[in-house]
Amino acid sequence: GQNIDQPTEMTATEGAIVQINCTYQTSGFNGLFWYQQHAGEAPTFLSYNVLDGLEEKGRFSSFLSRSKGYSYLLLKELQMKDSASYLCAVRTPGGATNKLIFGTGTLLAVQP
Amino acid sequence: EAGVAQSPRYKIIEKRQSVAFWCNPISGHATLYWYQQILGQGPKLLIQFQNNGVVDDSQLPKDRFSAERLKGVDSTLKIQPAKLEDSAVYLCASSFQGLGEQFFGPGTRLTVL
Numbered sequence: 001g002q003n004i005d006q007p008t009e010m011t012a013t014e015g016a017i018v019q020i021n022c023t024y025q026t027s028g029f030n031g032l033f034w035y036q037q038h039a040g041e042a043p044t045f046l047s048y049n050v051l052d053g054l055e056e057k058g059r060f061s062s063f064l065s066r067s068k069g070y071s072y073l074l075l076k077e078l079q080m081k082d083s084a085s086y087l088c089a090v091r092t093p094g095g096a097t098n099k100l101i102f103g104t105g106t107l108l109a110v111q112p
Numbered sequence: 113e114a115g116v117a118q119s120p121r122y123k124i125i126e127k128r129q130s131v132a133f134w135c136n137p138i139s140g141h142a143t144l145y146w147y148q149q150i151l152g153q154g155p156k157l158l159i160q161f162q163n164n165g166v167v168d169d170s171q172l173p174k175d176r177f178s179a180e181r182l183k184g185v186d187s188t189l190k191i192q193p194a195k196l197e198d199s200a201v202y203l204c205a206s207s208f209q210g211l212g213e214q215f216f217g218p219g220t221r222l223t224v225l
Contacts, residue, residue: 042216087154098211102154
Protein backbone atom coordinates (compact mmCIF):
# COMPACT_ATOMS: atom_id res chain seq x y z
CA GLY A 1 0.00 0.00 0.00
CA GLN A 2 0.88 3.66 -0.15
CA ASN A 3 1.23 5.64 3.06
CA ILE A 4 2.49 9.15 3.67
CA ASP A 5 2.42 10.57 7.20
CA GLN A 6 2.74 14.17 8.32
CA PRO A 7 1.72 15.93 11.53
CA THR A 8 -1.74 17.45 11.20
CA GLU A 9 -0.98 20.82 12.75
CA MET A 10 1.99 22.82 14.02
CA THR A 11 2.38 26.22 15.61
CA ALA A 12 5.48 28.38 15.55
CA THR A 13 6.52 31.94 16.33
CA GLU A 14 7.40 34.65 13.84
CA GLY A 15 11.17 34.76 13.27
CA ALA A 16 11.71 31.21 14.53
CA ILE A 17 12.62 27.99 12.71
CA VAL A 18 10.20 25.11 12.18
CA GLN A 19 10.74 21.59 10.86
CA ILE A 20 7.88 19.66 9.27
CA ASN A 21 8.48 15.92 9.02
CA CYS A 22 7.18 13.46 6.47
CA THR A 23 7.54 9.68 6.48
CA TYR A 24 6.51 7.49 3.58
CA GLN A 25 5.98 3.86 2.65
CA THR A 26 5.30 3.50 -1.05
CA SER A 27 5.63 0.87 -3.74
CA GLY A 28 8.54 2.50 -5.51
CA PHE A 29 10.08 5.93 -5.17
CA ASN A 30 11.07 8.45 -7.80
CA GLY A 31 11.34 11.70 -5.88
CA LEU A 32 9.67 13.70 -3.11
CA PHE A 33 8.01 17.08 -3.47
CA TRP A 34 6.96 19.71 -0.96
CA TYR A 35 4.10 22.05 -1.84
CA GLN A 36 2.69 25.06 0.03
CA GLN A 37 -1.05 25.64 -0.01
CA HIS A 38 -2.70 28.74 1.42
CA ALA A 39 -6.33 28.43 2.43
CA GLY A 40 -8.58 28.45 -0.61
CA GLU A 41 -5.69 28.50 -3.05
CA ALA A 42 -3.86 26.03 -5.27
CA PRO A 43 -0.73 24.20 -4.09
CA THR A 44 2.51 25.85 -5.18
CA PHE A 45 5.82 24.03 -5.61
CA LEU A 46 8.47 24.53 -2.93
CA SER A 47 11.13 21.85 -3.33
CA TYR A 48 12.09 18.52 -4.86
CA ASN A 49 14.46 15.82 -3.59
CA VAL A 50 15.40 12.64 -5.42
CA LEU A 51 18.82 11.96 -3.87
CA ASP A 52 19.69 11.79 -0.17
CA GLY A 53 20.72 15.03 1.44
CA LEU A 54 19.72 18.63 1.90
CA GLU A 55 18.42 21.01 -0.76
CA GLU A 56 18.47 24.67 0.22
CA LYS A 57 16.41 27.38 -1.38
CA GLY A 58 16.41 30.70 0.43
CA ARG A 59 14.50 30.41 3.72
CA PHE A 60 13.32 26.90 2.80
CA SER A 61 15.35 23.67 2.92
CA SER A 62 14.30 20.10 2.36
CA PHE A 63 16.04 16.92 3.42
CA LEU A 64 15.64 13.35 2.20
CA SER A 65 16.76 9.96 3.52
CA ARG A 66 15.58 7.24 1.14
CA SER A 67 16.76 4.40 3.38
CA LYS A 68 14.61 5.71 6.22
CA GLY A 69 11.66 6.77 4.08
CA TYR A 70 11.93 10.20 5.67
CA SER A 71 11.95 13.82 4.62
CA TYR A 72 11.63 17.15 6.35
CA LEU A 73 10.95 20.71 5.29
CA LEU A 74 12.78 23.39 7.27
CA LEU A 75 11.47 26.93 7.29
CA LYS A 76 13.75 29.63 8.72
CA GLU A 77 13.01 33.22 9.77
CA LEU A 78 9.31 32.50 9.84
CA GLN A 79 6.96 35.18 8.55
CA MET A 80 3.22 35.53 9.10
CA LYS A 81 2.67 34.79 5.39
CA ASP A 82 4.17 31.31 5.93
CA SER A 83 0.92 30.30 7.67
CA ALA A 84 -0.37 27.65 5.28
CA SER A 85 -0.71 23.92 4.75
CA TYR A 86 2.47 22.10 3.68
CA LEU A 87 1.97 19.01 1.54
CA CYS A 88 4.50 16.22 1.18
CA ALA A 89 4.11 14.22 -2.05
CA VAL A 90 5.96 11.14 -3.28
CA ARG A 91 6.35 10.34 -6.95
CA THR A 92 5.92 6.65 -7.59
CA PRO A 93 6.76 4.88 -10.84
CA GLY A 94 3.78 3.72 -12.84
CA GLY A 95 2.93 3.29 -16.47
CA ALA A 96 4.11 5.78 -19.02
CA THR A 97 4.52 8.57 -16.53
CA ASN A 98 4.94 8.83 -12.80
CA LYS A 99 2.24 9.51 -10.25
CA LEU A 100 2.21 11.88 -7.25
CA ILE A 101 0.77 10.63 -3.97
CA PHE A 102 0.08 13.37 -1.44
CA GLY A 103 0.06 13.29 2.33
CA THR A 104 -2.81 14.96 4.17
CA GLY A 105 -0.78 18.12 4.76
CA THR A 106 0.52 19.93 7.84
CA LEU A 107 -1.31 23.11 8.79
CA LEU A 108 1.25 25.59 10.09
CA ALA A 109 0.13 28.57 12.12
CA VAL A 110 2.71 31.33 12.60
CA GLN A 111 2.01 33.51 15.62
CA PRO A 112 3.39 36.98 16.36
CA GLU B 113 3.42 33.01 -18.58
CA ALA B 114 -0.26 32.34 -17.96
CA GLY B 115 -1.00 29.68 -15.37
CA VAL B 116 -3.50 26.86 -15.33
CA ALA B 117 -7.04 28.21 -15.73
CA GLN B 118 -10.13 26.58 -14.26
CA SER B 119 -13.81 27.42 -14.24
CA PRO B 120 -16.09 27.81 -12.49
CA ARG B 121 -14.40 28.70 -9.22
CA TYR B 122 -17.41 27.73 -7.14
CA LYS B 123 -20.40 25.50 -7.78
CA ILE B 124 -23.32 24.49 -5.58
CA ILE B 125 -25.66 21.73 -6.75
CA GLU B 126 -28.11 19.29 -5.26
CA LYS B 127 -27.39 15.58 -5.06
CA ARG B 128 -28.23 13.62 -8.19
CA GLN B 129 -27.62 16.68 -10.38
CA SER B 130 -24.83 16.85 -12.96
CA VAL B 131 -21.87 19.21 -13.04
CA ALA B 132 -18.92 19.87 -15.31
CA PHE B 133 -15.59 21.55 -14.70
CA TRP B 134 -13.25 23.01 -17.28
CA CYS B 135 -9.45 23.28 -17.30
CA ASN B 136 -7.02 25.00 -19.65
CA PRO B 137 -3.42 23.95 -18.92
CA ILE B 138 -0.25 25.97 -19.40
CA SER B 139 0.54 26.28 -23.10
CA GLY B 140 2.79 23.47 -24.29
CA HIS B 141 2.17 21.19 -21.32
CA ALA B 142 1.45 17.71 -22.59
CA THR B 143 0.42 16.17 -19.28
CA LEU B 144 -2.79 17.15 -17.50
CA TYR B 145 -4.06 15.93 -14.15
CA TRP B 146 -7.37 16.16 -12.28
CA TYR B 147 -7.23 15.87 -8.49
CA GLN B 148 -9.95 15.75 -5.86
CA GLN B 149 -9.12 17.43 -2.54
CA ILE B 150 -11.54 16.82 0.30
CA LEU B 151 -11.35 19.30 3.17
CA GLY B 152 -8.45 18.48 5.49
CA GLN B 153 -6.87 16.01 3.10
CA GLY B 154 -4.21 16.07 0.42
CA PRO B 155 -5.09 16.02 -3.27
CA LYS B 156 -5.99 12.60 -4.69
CA LEU B 157 -5.29 11.91 -8.35
CA LEU B 158 -8.45 11.11 -10.32
CA ILE B 159 -7.12 10.97 -13.86
CA GLN B 160 -3.97 11.77 -15.80
CA PHE B 161 -3.77 12.56 -19.52
CA GLN B 162 -0.72 12.52 -21.77
CA ASN B 163 -1.79 14.68 -24.73
CA ASN B 164 -5.30 13.36 -25.42
CA GLY B 165 -4.74 9.84 -24.10
CA VAL B 166 -5.52 8.55 -20.60
CA VAL B 167 -2.42 7.38 -18.70
CA ASP B 168 -3.97 6.63 -15.30
CA ASP B 169 -7.61 6.63 -14.24
CA SER B 170 -7.36 3.93 -11.59
CA GLN B 171 -8.93 6.14 -8.89
CA LEU B 172 -11.67 7.66 -11.01
CA PRO B 173 -15.16 6.47 -9.92
CA LYS B 174 -16.13 5.60 -13.46
CA ASP B 175 -19.78 4.93 -12.66
CA ARG B 176 -20.32 8.68 -12.13
CA PHE B 177 -17.15 10.53 -13.16
CA SER B 178 -15.90 11.05 -16.68
CA ALA B 179 -13.19 13.21 -18.20
CA GLU B 180 -11.98 14.04 -21.67
CA ARG B 181 -9.23 15.95 -23.38
CA LEU B 182 -10.25 15.72 -26.99
CA LYS B 183 -7.68 17.95 -28.70
CA GLY B 184 -4.88 17.45 -26.21
CA VAL B 185 -5.30 20.91 -24.69
CA ASP B 186 -8.43 21.79 -22.68
CA SER B 187 -10.07 19.20 -20.49
CA THR B 188 -13.46 18.73 -18.86
CA LEU B 189 -14.35 16.65 -15.82
CA LYS B 190 -17.99 15.66 -15.33
CA ILE B 191 -19.89 14.18 -12.43
CA GLN B 192 -23.27 12.58 -13.15
CA PRO B 193 -25.07 12.12 -10.80
CA ALA B 194 -23.40 13.90 -7.91
CA LYS B 195 -23.39 12.53 -4.36
CA LEU B 196 -22.91 14.35 -1.07
CA GLU B 197 -19.43 12.86 -0.69
CA ASP B 198 -18.33 14.53 -3.94
CA SER B 199 -18.16 17.86 -2.10
CA ALA B 200 -14.52 18.85 -2.51
CA VAL B 201 -12.14 21.10 -4.39
CA TYR B 202 -11.31 19.80 -7.86
CA LEU B 203 -7.80 20.80 -8.88
CA CYS B 204 -6.40 20.69 -12.37
CA ALA B 205 -2.63 20.57 -12.86
CA SER B 206 -0.32 20.36 -15.83
CA SER B 207 3.32 19.57 -16.48
CA PHE B 208 5.57 19.90 -19.52
CA GLN B 209 6.30 16.23 -19.37
CA GLY B 210 5.00 13.47 -17.14
CA LEU B 211 8.08 13.65 -14.94
CA GLY B 212 8.12 17.40 -14.59
CA GLU B 213 6.96 19.72 -11.86
CA GLN B 214 3.19 20.01 -11.71
CA PHE B 215 1.58 23.45 -11.81
CA PHE B 216 -1.85 23.71 -10.23
CA GLY B 217 -4.86 25.78 -11.13
CA PRO B 218 -6.97 27.64 -8.53
CA GLY B 219 -9.48 24.80 -8.29
CA THR B 220 -13.25 24.52 -8.37
CA ARG B 221 -14.94 24.25 -5.00
CA LEU B 222 -17.97 21.97 -5.35
CA THR B 223 -20.68 21.79 -2.71
CA VAL B 224 -23.30 19.06 -3.07
CA LEU B 225 -26.43 19.62 -0.95
